[in-house]
Amino acid sequence: MSLLDQVKVFEFPKISDPRGNLSFVEGARHIPFSIKRVYYIYDVPGGETRGGHAHKTCSSVLIALSGSLDVRLTDGENEVTITLNRANKGVLTPPGLWRTMHNFTTGTVVLALASHLYEEEDYIRDYDEFLEYVKTLK
Numbered sequence: 001m002s003l004l005d006q007v008k009v010f011e012f013p014k015i016s017d018p019r020g021n022l023s024f025v026e027g028a029r030h031i032p033f034s035i036k037r038v039y040y041i042y043d044v045p046g047g048e049t050r051g052g053h054a055h056k057t058c059s060s061v062l063i064a065l066s067g068s069l070d071v072r073l074t075d076g077e078n079e080v081t082i083t084l085n086r087a088n089k090g091v092l093t094p095p096g097l098w099r100t101m102h103n104f105t106t107g108t109v110v111l112a113l114a115s116h117l118y119e120e121e122d123y124i125r126d127y128d129e130f131l132e133y134v135k136t137l138k
């Protein structure tokens with residue numbers, strides 16, 4: 001059983017309307033944790049990569065509100081890549097996985113719903129340290 005099995009892709013409701021579409025995310029109904037923080041990533045220059053870290057406790061759900069990107073998650077052995085390319089699609093990224101975000105199209109805006117407040121101590125930013133850390137999870 002890998003932490004990768006806990007990665008979950010969500011499709012949020014979409015209310016289609018000739019005036020424009022509307023989607024919504026409800027705390028207890030759609031998100032498997034209580035949302036403590038919201039942050040967003042935007043104005044990403046072409047070819048840039050974001051992420052490049054793991055969290056020890058924080059889970060998040062990522063949604064590309066506009067544009068598209070690839071979210072790559074690895075447990076150090078296997079990896080999955082989820083393409084976020086619709087505003088009503090999200091991915092749950094559990095703690096203990098190394099996450100990078102690639103292939104942003106121009107104008108992409110990524111919304112992140114997080115289970116914890118920002119704490120730098122929760123991050124593992126060195127990949128070798130991450131590989132040592134995942135051994136302690138087994």
Ligand code: TYD
Nearest residue numbers: 037038039041049050051052053117118119
């Ligand atoms: P980081 O999480 O490394 O960004 P990404 O995963 O998108 O590449 O955060 C980048 C910087 O922003 C880092 O200095 C920490 C800071 N930051 C906050 O202060 N609060 C937050 O909620 C987040 C997500 C980051």
